[in-house]
Amino acid sequence: MKNIAFxxxxxxxxxxxxxxxxxxxxxxxxxxxxxxxxxxxxxVLNGSQHLALPNDEYQAHQQWQLLHxxxxxxxxxxxxAAEKRGLSDDINDNQAKNVHEAFTLSGLGELVELNVKxxxxxxx
Amino acid sequence: MKNIAFxxxxxxxxxxxxxxxxxxxxxxxxxxxxxxxxxxxxxVLNGSQHLALPNDEYQAHQQWQLLHxxxxxxxxxxxxAAEKRGLSDDINDNQAKNVHEAFTLSGLGELVELNVKxxxxxxx
Amino acid sequence: MSMLHLVRTSAxxxxxxxxxxxxxxxxxxxxxxxxxxYNLNHDLWxxxxxxxxxxALYIIEAHAQARAVTLDKEKINTLSLDALMTLICETExxxxxx
Amino acid sequence: MSMLHLVRTSAxxxxxxxxxxxxxxxxxxxxxxxxxxYNLNHDLWxxxxxxxxxxALYIIEAHAQARAVTLDKEKINTLSLDALMTLICETExxxxxx
Amino acid sequence: MSITEKSVxxxxxxxxxxKANAKDSLDVALIFGSYEQAVSLYFQGDGVYQxxxxxxxxxxxxxxxxxxxxxxxxxxIENIYVCHHSLNQxxxxxxxxxxxxxxxxxxxxxISLHQHQTILRF
Amino acid sequence: MSITEKSVxxxxxxxxxxKANAKDSLDVALIFGSYEQAVSLYFQGDGVYQxxxxxxxxxxxxxxxxxxxxxxxxxxIENIYVCHHSLNQxxxxxxxxxxxxxxxxxxxxxISLHQHQTILRF
Numbered sequence: 001m002k003n004i005a006f007x008x009x010x011x012x013x014x015x016x017x018x019x020x021x022x023x024x025x026x027x028x029x030x031x032x033x034x035x036x037x038x039x040x041x042x043x044v045l046n047g048s049q050h051l052a053l054p055n056d057e058y059q060a061h062q063q064w065q066l067l068h069x070x071x072x073x074x075x076x077x078x079x080x081a082a083e084k085r086g087l088s089d090d091i092n093d094n095q096a097k098n099v100h101e102a103f104t105l106s107g108l109g110e111l112v113e114l115n116v117k118x119x120x121x122x123x124x
Numbered sequence: 125m126k127n128i129a130f131x132x133x134x135x136x137x138x139x140x141x142x143x144x145x146x147x148x149x150x151x152x153x154x155x156x157x158x159x160x161x162x163x164x165x166x167x168v169l170n171g172s173q174h175l176a177l178p179n180d181e182y183q184a185h186q187q188w189q190l191l192h193x194x195x196x197x198x199x200x201x202x203x204x205a206a207e208k209r210g211l212s213d214d215i216n217d218n219q220a221k222n223v224h225e226a227f228t229l230s231g232l233g234e235l236v237e238l239n240v241k242x243x244x245x246x247x248x
Numbered sequence: 249m250s251m252l253h254l255v256r257t258s259a260x261x262x263x264x265x266x267x268x269x270x271x272x273x274x275x276x277x278x279x280x281x282x283x284x285x286y287n288l289n290h291d292l293w294x295x296x297x298x299x300x301x302x303x304a305l306y307i308i309e310a311h312a313q314a315r316a317v318t319l320d321k322e323k324i325n326t327l328s329l330d331a332l333m334t335l336i337c338e339t340e341x342x343x344x345x346x
Numbered sequence: 347m348s349m350l351h352l353v354r355t356s357a358x359x360x361x362x363x364x365x366x367x368x369x370x371x372x373x374x375x376x377x378x379x380x381x382x383x384y385n386l387n388h389d390l391w392x393x394x395x396x397x398x399x400x401x402a403l404y405i406i407e408a409h410a411q412a413r414a415v416t417l418d419k420e421k422i423n424t425l426s427l428d429a430l431m432t433l434i435c436e437t438e439x440x441x442x443x444x
Numbered sequence: 445m446s447i448t449e450k451s452v453x454x455x456x457x458x459x460x461x462x463k464a465n466a467k468d469s470l471d472v473a474l475i476f477g478s479y480e481q482a483v484s485l486y487f488q489g490d491g492v493y494q495x496x497x498x499x500x501x502x503x504x505x506x507x508x509x510x511x512x513x514x515x516x517x518x519x520x521i522e523n524i525y526v527c528h529h530s531l532n533q534x535x536x537x538x539x540x541x542x543x544x545x546x547x548x549x550x551x552x553x554x555i556s557l558h559q560h561q562t563i564l565r566f
Numbered sequence: 567m568s569i570t571e572k573s574v575x576x577x578x579x580x581x582x583x584x585k586a587n588a589k590d591s592l593d594v595a596l597i598f599g600s601y602e603q604a605v606s607l608y609f610q611g612d613g614v615y616q617x618x619x620x621x622x623x624x625x626x627x628x629x630x631x632x633x634x635x636x637x638x639x640x641x642x643i644e645n646i647y648v649c650h651h652s653l654n655q656x657x658x659x660x661x662x663x664x665x666x667x668x669x670x671x672x673x674x675x676x677i678s679l680h681q682h683q684t685i686l687r688f
Contacts, residue, residue, distance in 0.1 A: 002337050004336070004337075007686065009346075011209075012208070013208045013209075013464045014462065014463050014464060015282070015461050015462050015463075015504060015505070015506050016256065016282055016346070016462055016463070018504060018505045018506070019256075019281060019282055019311070019329075019504070022329050022505070023329055023332065023333065026329045026330045026332070026333045027333050029330075030330065030333055030334075032333065032337065040590065040594075041586070041587075041590055042166075045209060045210065048209070048210030049210065050210040050211070050212050050220045050222070051207070051208065051209070051210045052207040052208070052210075052212070053207075053208055054204075054507075056507050057507045058505045058506065058507065080178075080593070081590070083175070083176040083177075084136070084137045084175065084176070084177055084586075085135075085137075085169055085172070085175070085209075086169065086172030086173065086174040086175045086176075086210070086211070086222060087174070087210070088174050088176070096174045096222075098174070098210060098220075098222060107597075108593060108594065108597040109597055109601060111594065111597065112597055112598055112601040112603060115572060115574065115598075115603075115684055116572060116603075120336065120337075120341070120342070120684075121684045121686070122254075122336065122342060122344070123343075123344040123346075123685075123686055123687065124254075124344060124346075126435050128434070128435075131564065133444075137586045138584065138585050138586060139380070139583050139584050139585075139626060139627070139628050140354065140380055140444070140584055140585070142626060142627045142628070143354075143379060143380055143409070143427075143626070146427050146627070147427055147430065147431065150427045150428045150430070150431040151431050153428075154428065154431055154432075156431065156435065164468065164472075165464070165465075165468055178629075180629050181629045182627045182628065182629065204471070205468070208464075231475075232471060232472065232475040233475055233478075233479060235472065235475065236475055236476055236479040236481060239450060239452065239476075239481075239562055240450060240481075244434065244435075244439070244440070244562075245562045245564070246352075246434060246440060246442070247441075247442040247444075247563075247564050247565065248352075248442060248444075251680055251685075256462075258459060258490050260361060260489065260490050260533065260534060261360060261361050261459070261489060261490045262359060262360050262361070263358060263359050263360070263579075263611050263612075264579070267579060267610055267611050270610070270649070270651065270672055270675075270676065271610075271672075271675065271676035271679050271680075272676070273676060273677070273680060282461075282462050283459050283461070283462045283490075286459070286490070286493070286534070289534060289535045290534075310503040310504055311503075311504060313500055313503050314461060314499060314500050314501055314502075314503040314504045314506070315459075315460075315461060315493065315496075315499060316496050316497065316498045316499045316500070340683075341680075341682065341683055341684065341685060342685070343577065343679075343685040343687055344687060345687065346687075349558055349563075354584075356581060356612050358611065358612050358655065358656060359581070359611060359612045361457075361489050361490075362457070365457060365488055365489050368488070368527070368529065368550055368553075368554065369488075369550075369553065369554035369557050369558075370554070371554060371555070371558060380583075380584050381581050381583070381584045381612075384581070384612070384615070384656070387656060387657045408625040408626055409625075409626060411622055411625055412583060412621060412622050412623055412624075412625040412626040412628070413581075413582075413583060413615065413618075413621060414618050414619065414620045414621045414622070438561070439558075439560065439561055439562065439563060440563070441455065441557075441563040441565055442565060443565065444565075
């Protein structure tokens with residue numbers, strides 16, 4: 001059995017992200033160990049706390065939150081990419097804090113560590 | 125002399141947005157009347173209050189804010205596009221409010237009105 | 249060393265699939281997914297068939313059906329996302345063209 | 347009615363410029379800006395020269411220089427962004443290929 | 445404010461089911477329609493996939509916004525033009541999910557597009 | 567945690583000055599380098615424009631992140647491969663902004679890329 005890590009670069013309102021969620025879910029239900037998901041570039045928008053997609057559309061951000069709850073899946077937002085898109089978890093400025101609690105802001109070094117921990121790093 | 129309106133669809137960390145700002149600035153300094161700028165798709169990220177681009181990089185969002193201050197340039201964020209990217213000006217939830225004050229959340233109808241008011245609508 | 253190519257964009261719109269074919273080796277696998285499904289009807293698909301044996305060419309069935317892309321068993325094999333995960337585990341490495 | 351075409355992407359990477367050429371009329375203008383500047387060295391540029399007279403073909407000088415794209419007066423005219431704004435005012439309509 | 449007539453073309457160049465461009469474009473078309481503006485839709489390049497019959501977006505967790513095309517008529521958006529060259533290149537038959545689609549050859553498509561005062565492309 | 571060696575290829579396919587892909591890719595390369603991972607850079611398609619000499623990003627309000635390429639050596643990133651076919655297609659001479667760039671023909675480029683365990687493409 002392999003360990004897998006994922007890099008996600010697509011935003012929640014793209015169907016490419018639904019594909020990524022389906023692939024990650026397939027891995028988890030097949031008992032493949034997913035050591036973590038690293039969100040980079042526009043992918044960090046998946047971790048926004050205040051996303052409001054129309055009710056009748058696919059709620060990508062909520063799906064990530066569910067995977068985190070159900071499988072304890074680590075969800076890392078690249079901190080630099082997040083800052084460039086207005087996302088922050090600054091505890092000194094409650095108004096600026098807008099990263100959902102299921103996600104962790106991490107440095108790019110976390111991507112290196114995921115690559116080391118995992119047998120395979122899949123970019124989606 | 126013509127009236128011009130602009131539609132901006134590129135995010136602040138793209139150099140395409142610097143081009144757009146330079147073109148809008150050219151219009152304003154030539155005394156061409158710019159009736160408004162409508163931000164759509166990823167363009168709405170320009171209106172985020174908490175953007176933090178690296179200090180040594182071009183600060184697109186601040187340039188828009190300066191144009192608004194100096195020329196009273198109307199900056200409209202498409203409300204639906206903004207919600208999909210976690211941007212809100214909800215006065216009932218101060219924590220969720222993260223649209224910079226230089227920008228106004230507007231419906232898509234504002235785009236129609238800008239098109240009617242302007243002789244030309246330029247998409248960038 | 250065999251490589252899995254995940255192709256997510258249309259060759260009618262971008263250069264990604266052409267670039268994929270430029271690095272493709274005979275022992276590699278290709279999976280068409282998302283808008284990559286449209287490549288089944290692009291002239292470049294013949295190049296893929298020439299470079300790689302048919303058993304190593306796949307398309308995600310649901311992604312093709314969603315796009316009304318007609319499947320032809322002589323040009324490609326269908327795959328579920330579960331089967332894609334298995335294929336990922338069986339191959340040594342992958343590159344995503346998006 | 348004459349149309350101004352603002353071309354912002356590379357024809358080596360996307361289909362946008364080809365689509366622009368497919369709707370181009372003899373009285374239209376083309377301006378290459380941003381990554382569109384790379385199109386000056388694409389085979390398709392000859393097609394633009396065949397369809398439209400040289401005085402109606404422009405490139406934003408700073409955008410070309412930033413990209414080390416060598417300018418050739420027999421293939422294109424240079425423009426500042428101020429001059430682009432004037433051109434926008436002088437033409438009737440525009441479409442942006444990005 | 446009074447709204448005067450000004451002809452708008454929306455040029456669709458994006459495939460329907462991956463990025464949000466196709467949906468964002470349709471939203472713009474519908475709002476222009478609801479303000480009773482003259483709006484025409486053009487489909488070129490991978491944009492022609494938007495109108496192809498028998499798509500099943502529900503198979504990929506996508507809301508079937510393509511059904512919204514059927515609402516265009518309700519908004520008096522009746523000018524819908526598809527580039528024949530783009531269909532041909534993709535091996536697509538002229539089988540569409542909505543009626544009243546007009547397939548134009550490359551020259552007619554170009555000339556028709558040139559009739560409008562505002563062109564937006566997605 | 568201990569970090570073991572695993573060979574990483576970063577495949578650059580984006581032009582340098584418009585979208586942020588080129589910069590985002592370089593940031594990834596540098597972080598892998600700073601963690602002393604074996605990382606090689608590949609440039610294909612419009613990605614080859616990233617390395618071309620005499621670019622002047624400051625003319626378009628762009629920070630000259632291209633200068634950062636000069637820092638690659640400091641991070642022991644010494645394997646930098648450019649696809650000759652892509653250069654040729656674009657009419658580009660082999661004049662680069664940094665030294666130690668290796669231009670490979672299409673087959674050698676492909677074979678070299680296949681040597682790595684992880685490939686990221688931007």
